[in-house]
Amino acid sequence: MAKTGSTILASGSASAAKFFVAALTFTAAYVGLSAYGTADSTPTPTLTPTASLTAQELPVVATAAQRSEPAAEAGRIAIGTQTTGPNCLKTFLARSLIVNPEPNETVSYNWRLARWNPGTNTWKTYLVDYSGFAGDEHSAEWAYAISANPGWYRVELKAEGRRTVKSDRFQVSC
Incomplete structure (x- = not known):
């Protein structure tokens, strides 16, 4: 057992x-x-510079000319380049002036970055941004970035109850 x-x-x-x-x-x-x-x-690691770094003193408030900001104008979109970074990263600034015919009412508006699609010969939405304001007029601006996607682009601004304003097309390349 x-x-x-x-x-x-x-x-x-x-x-x-x-x-x-x-x-x-x-x-x-x-x-x-x-x-x-x-x-x-996980995101790809950024490369660290091996050269020595130097500091540069910049003014606290830069003028519009130093930042290459486009002027805001009603019925027109101005595009300016702010920075260029690594990996073909480019930051742009679009500006326009929106006039409110009824200052006591709120105006909603949206920005649209469109990219040209040569296969279909149409503009396709790439980025959008929504905002609004109350008052007589508003200097609307939108900073957006395009990274490693060369091609033709344009910016469109659509304010509530108004026609869409389109920028001139511009080319992004690496």
């Missing part, structure tokens, strides 16, 4: 060991898949 009890104990230990190894294998596979999904979604 002692021999049967030890055989059951030995086979039970083997089953427990097999179960333990299977649990470790499953856990390792789960952690590996989780790490794969997380690694796939």
Whole structure:
């Protein structure tokens, strides 16, 4: 009888060991898949400069000419370039003047950045932004960025109850 009890104990230990190894294998596979999904979604690291850095003193308030801001004008959209960064990142500034014929009412408006699609010969929406104001007039401006997507673009401004104003097209290249 002692021999049967030890055989059951030995086979039970083997089953427990097999179960333990299977649990470790499953856990390792789960952690590996989780790490794969997380690694796939992390942003690419930025390159650090190896040259020595120098500081440049800039004024606290820059004039419009220093920032290359376009002038705001009713019925027209002016586009200016603010900065150019790494990986073909370009930041632009669009400005226009919206006149409110009823100053006691709120005016909603939206900006739309459209990109030319040569395959369909149409302008496709690339970015949008919504805003509004109350008062006589508003100097509306919109800063937007285009990264690593060369092509032809234009900016459109649509104020509530008014016609859409479109900028001249401009080309972005790397």
